[in-house]
Amino acid sequence: MGRRKKGRKLSGWLVLDKPYDFGSTEAVSRLRWFAGAQKAGHAGTLDPLATGILPIAFGEATKTVPYVQDGRKAYRFTARWGIATTTDDTEGDITRRSDVRPDRAGIEAVLPEFTGTVSQRPPAFSAIKVDGERAYDLARDGEKVVLEARDIEVDRLTLLEAGEDEAVFEAVTGKGTYVRALVRDIAERLGTCGHVTALRRTAVGPFTEDDAVTMEEATGHPASIKLAPEDRDEARIDSVLIGTGEGLREHPQAPITPQDAFRMRHGQDAVLPPVQAKAVRGEQSGDIEPVLATLDGEPVAICRLEGLRLQPIKVFQLEA
Structure with a gap:
């Protein structure tokens, strides 16, 4: 007989509004421990410096994860013009500067080129595997990582605000799209350089911000607090779960x-x-x-x- 799994047979979805500077794997581990669940996983990694929708599946709901991952994703993000970084966001070191600042008309003129089927080269700092190693591990070790371009789908790309140094966008994309790379490529097309300074995912597949709960709503404690065994409250987690079949409601x-x-x-x-x-x-x-x-x-x-x-x-x- 196989070893019996520890924990309770909890099934359903918890749609987390992931906080800033908190990893996706860390979020799943914390909530699985808090819930005392046998099994948990998430439907699509969200960068630590990004916030927003991170659907977490427990138990039988993990069987629907691939279908949620394949769904459309919506983002709201801010691009900073004139500075390129190693990671294409604020975490990396500055690699290049430019004095060019695009205006609203210039930005809107190039957006159609980044809508539809678009060839995109993923960032060097990504979870894509190269010869069995994560690209971000190789990049952190100082190795030069150049990933092959691949086709992505961008259903909608809208400019919301345009300031002198920054612009705010919304996008609806398909699986495998990197917003950091999208900003990098838009900046290059505009004759400058750029990186992401803020990123929020507002939808994943069928799940939106209306479904989401914060870490504090789920556990009674903010993400910054280290939890102790006596902090566990299984009934609290159960109260914020939504049904296993909700992953397929689309x-x-x-x-x-x-x-x-x-x-x-x-x-x-x-x-x-x-x-x-x-x-x-x-x-x-x-x-x-x-x-x-x-x-x-x-x-x-x-x-x-x-x-x-x-x-x-x-x-x-x-x-x-």
């Missing part, structure tokens, strides 16, 4: 019968009535994935719909 859902739920939990397919299959598919054609199969509103399985056949991909365990 995707189609298929209510199923108790008999179909039983079959799915044993790895078997369900066959939907044609009218229901059409309703689940909506305007989409062909096979679709993911579809969330539910029983009385509770998640049963993440599925693929092929014709009328609903095929389970990941089945949620029943809560004890």
Whole structure:
């Protein structure tokens, strides 16, 4: 028999409004410990110096993490013109200066070039692996790191404010986009250099600021306070969790019968009535994935719909 995991079988999402100067892994570790949970993970790293939406999954909700990570992300950020840094944000050393300061008209004129499918070279200080090593570890050791450019998707890029030295933007992007690199490239296109001075993520997949709680709301203590065992309050964490299936609320859902739920939990397919299959598919054609199969509103399985056949991909365990 395998070793029994420590902790309780807690499932659901906690959408954290991550504070400044606090790492994503550190946030997950603290909340998992505070909740006494067996299993936890997050849906998309947020830089320590960034704030905003960090969705944290507990237990069965971790099965929906890949779908949340693949969702669109929204950011609000500030670019500082005339200074480039090693990290493309305020954490790094200054590498270059420029006296060029773009105006609003100049900035707005180039934004269409950074909307749609855009080729982007990730920052040297990133979590991308190079020969098994994180790029930021190599860069900190003084090695020259030049990562290959890759295509990203920028759905929307809007200039909100334009001052002499700084500009504030909002963006909606796809998976794998680095805002730091976006600012670096916009600055270069404008004939200057730049870096990010403030970054806030306002949405990840289905989760927005309306879903978010602060570390203090979740634990009763600010992130700056080191917690002791007597500070634990499992009921407090439970009160701010949202349902496991909420990670898939942007995707189609298929209510199923108790008999179909039983079959799915044993790895078997369900066959939907044609009218229901059409309703689940909506305007989409062909096979679709993911579809969330539910029983009385509770998640049963993440599925693929092929014709009328609903095929389970990941089945949620029943809560004890």
